[in-house]
Amino acid sequence: MAKPRSEEKRSAIMAAAVRVIAAQGLGAPTATIAQEAGVANGSLFTYFETKADLFNQLYLELKSELASVSLKGLPVTADLRKQMLHAWSRSMDWAVSNPGKRRALAQLGVSDEITPASREAGHKTMTGIAALLERSRAKGPMRQVPMGFIVAIMNAMGDATMDFMIHDPTHAKKHCKAGFDALWRMLA
Amino acid sequence: MAKPRSEEKRSAIMAAAVRVIAAQGLGAPTATIAQEAGVANGSLFTYFETKADLFNQLYLELKSELASVSLKGLPVTADLRKQMLHAWSRSMDWAVSNPGKRRALAQLGVSDEITPASREAGHKTMTGIAALLERSRAKGPMRQVPMGFIVAIMNAMGDATMDFMIHDPTHAKKHCKAGFDALWRMLA
DNA sequence: ATCAAGAGTGACTAGACAGTCAATTAAAAT
DNA sequence: ATTTTAATTGACTGTCTAGTCACTCTTGAT
Secondary structure (H helix, E strand, C coil): CCCCCCHHHHHHHHHHHHHHHHHHCCCCCHHHHHHHHCCCHHHHHHHCCCHHHHHHHHHHHHHHHHHHHHHCCCCCCCCHHHHHHHHHHHHHHHHHHCHHHHHHHHHHHHCCCCCHHHHHHHHHCCHHHHHHHHHHHCCCCCCCCCHHHHHHHHHHHHHHHHHHHHHCHHHHHHHHHHHHHHHHHHHC | CCCCCCHHHHHHHHHHHHHHHHHHCCCCCHHHHHHHHCCCCCCHHHHCCCHHHHHHHHHHHHHHHHHHHHHCCCCCCCCHHHHHHHHHHHHHHHHHHCHHHHHHHHHHHCCCCCCHHHHHHHHHHCHHHHHHHHHHHCCCCCCCCCHHHHHHHHHHHHHHHHHHHHHCHHHHHHHHHHHHHHHHHHHC
């Protein structure tokens, strides 16, 4: 009964936000994001109530994209280590081929604009990987350590590995494997 | 030949900045920091040229405090693992007993206000620990991996461990040890 | 065709905030 | 004691930006 919102515009704003945040950080003006998306600055606020709202939605979208990409094509019949390696490599590939998204996600992850609810929701998108991780450590030396701690360490190692792969792309493959081997040595 | 600057005031501003940044993030107004330090807001700018200058100096001060604390009382005659464990534990203790400084340092570390020069200088304060790390990995499975990557991973694991210790202080000791054991398994 | 509802626009507003400056005060030098 | 130099102060300014609003334009329904 009225003009519907355009999914295209919404995602144009999201994509623009990724580019602008990657380049200028979270302090970037909403007007810049709107311009980059090719919409009037007022329009941004029909799709997102506030700047923080945009940030929270973007955080969730990137997080779940990363999570789903990691599990795509998982070799479910292979042994555990192969499955973990698959998920790990997929994450790293995503980071390397989407450096802007990776940068934006890293910034959003440490921002205090992101609500606890969003973090919680972001966590939920990772349950598939968490399950894999849980099985991996079940019989290893970290079997007594709280799962949250292990997730945090894996994320931290993933972050460090991504940074290094992006910073030194020539040996990206090597770094990816080195990061995974280190992780596996730690928990299995 | 004139009224000299007061070291007291300088450090009052630094300490105030730590508290305010921990509570409000890097977006906190300079006026709030000045007020918290008990000086006029104009005075902040006789001690620090710009807000970014304050941030950079604070980053360096915290980083070097952490580095020096880590090596204090290092048992230089003991075996390598004991030395690393000592440095690791010292870092973690510092983080737990100075949660504000830890929070502020974490925020500053990811800020784009921090110049490459400051990061470089911050790195230099860590050379003692880096040397320890270098010796630790020399004969282990990571002997081929670039040192920068190992430093990054250690920092990341340290960050994750600190977060977890602060978040769950009851079992802080246990988490500290679990973090170190994981690190050691990874590189030695 | 006409209408209702709401998307789209961009100039505008209200508030915030880093950094300045004229006046004042305090220390050091002679 | 006097002078000189710079610290100290807080009101002030210039700028920036999130969010609003009056108006126009589209769309779908009747």
